Amino acid sequence: MRYRRGDIVERALGILDQHGLPDLSMRRIATELGLQPSALYHHFASKQELLAAVADELLDRGARAERDQEEWDTSVITLSHELRDAMLAYRDGAELVATVQAFGLGGRTPVTRLTAAVESAGFDAAFARAAAMTVLHFVFGHVSDEQTHRQANSAGAIDADPLVRADTASFDLGLSLILEGIRQRQPDSAKID
């Protein structure tokens, strides 16, 4: 069989969701595709590069179309929830994204969109980027914790639904703290708009 990058990423996402990040090895991906491990190196220079492509695809699948005419803070909230939902949609999704981030790889789409939302409130580019990174660090960290603790509790017979609701509440609370901090610095001229 002959594959393209997209086919390999697709299969990797399947392994991730069904068996988790520890089982997402080059050899496992190759075997499931009926390939020799070395064949993957025709498509990706390294495992890190492959994982970055998988993480980007995972995040892309959670991204909705641009909705303009929104308040900047509504945009930030929406984008943050899209990121959270995208990572929660796949087993170990947050850990994968964190790993790719630690490599210094991964697409810049999330930070770009968050930065644009903050800039639309009238902030300069440097502040907007720092504020966007603060939101992003919170989102990645919170969702990572959520998935870690959900995995720990999935052994028992605990109903997951109340946990998800509690996680969502603390997610919204943490996010609102950062948003309020940003609002406090908003230039007066922009508040009128």
Place this chain on the structure above:
Amino acid sequence: MRYRRGDIVERALGILDQHGLPDLSMRRIATELGLQPSALYHHFASKQELLAAVADELLDRGARAERDQEEWDTSVITLSHELRDAMLAYRDGAELVATVQAFGLGGRTPVTRLTAAVESAGFDAAFARAAAMTVLHFVFGHVSDEQTHRQANSAGAIDADPLVRADTASFDLGLSLILEGIRQRQPDSAKID
């Protein structure tokens, strides 16, 4: 030779700092101590447990003594900088702490101390914990980014000092956003104290 847990953690910290997290293998630790790899399993049930002990030791070394009689926000700022400095003091320190966190392991000392600081401002325990986690996620994420980009730039002949200063400024900015968000929710009764 006969070793105790502390000796093994000590040697692991040395390998981490000199060779980085990817080289921190059970076999490498054992070899450097003149042991068989299997000997380590007398002291630690798994590599994850060993890494958790290493991360806790790393964070402990950056912790100063309790200083009472401080404003709550000064305490949060000081604790955050101590955590940052502790992770920056060792190569791949932030990535190690993040890995241990993703296992659901690692000591609760940082979150406990941050929560106590926020509670001292008059907040209830649930809010204080959520606020402390928001700070913690920001600190871990920011320092992780710092170390990732510093490693990327250390190949070139760039002077690191201006970068460190810029990182510190954006760290302080992000932290101040969260603190301002917390202040906005402060109960009126507590503001007088």
Place this chain on the structure above:
DNA sequence: ACCTGAACACCGTTCAAGT
């Protein structure tokens, strides 16, 4: 209590060679 020796079941990556 602490360690050895040997084994099991894996890894990521390279590279010449095939079609």
Place this chain on the structure above:
DNA sequence: ACCTGAACACCGTTCAAGT
């Protein structure tokens, strides 16, 4: 362009046995 086959240099973990 895409893949095979074989090899290299590693992993974490288990377990009987030693002292």
